[in-house]
Amino acid sequence: MEEKEIEFKNAVDDLLKIYNELGLIFPRLIQMFANEPDNYVGVAKRLVNSFDVTTGYIKLLEMSRLDLSIESLVADDTRWGNLFEKETYRNAKQKILSS
Numbered sequence: 550m551e552e553k554e555i556e557f558k559n560a561v562d563d564l565l566k567i568y569n570e571l572g573l574i575f576p577r578l579i580q581m582f583a584n585e586p587d588n589y590v591g592v593a594k595r596l597v598n599s600f601d602v603t604t605g606y607i608k609l610l611e612m613s614r615l616d617l618s619i620e621s622l623v624a625d626d627t628r629w630g631n632l633f634e635k636e637t638y639r640n641a642k643q644k645i646l647s648s
Contacts, residue, residue: 553632558589575605597623597641610648620644
């Protein structure tokens with residue numbers, strides 16, 4: 550795993566800890582990342598590029614905490630550089646802006 554991938558994995562793990570601290574339980578999301586511990590980038594790509602809106606995303610939206618969404622994490626293209634394709638960055642930003 551490359552350095553940026555490790556950094557991204559750590560950032561996702563930090564989000565999952567925050568969800569736990571806030572009492573938010575997103576078992577499907579946790580399971581998705583747990584099933585692919587060496588492919589957090591791939592899991593995030595699928596989430597962001599999906600047209601489905603997850604219940605976790607809706608819950609964060611209701612709490613006005615989209616800053617804690619996977620989409621928000623991925624949208625930071627200056628942080629992740631070429632870790633994601635331009636389309637994935639665009640989709641992450643679009644999901645947040647359209648919510």
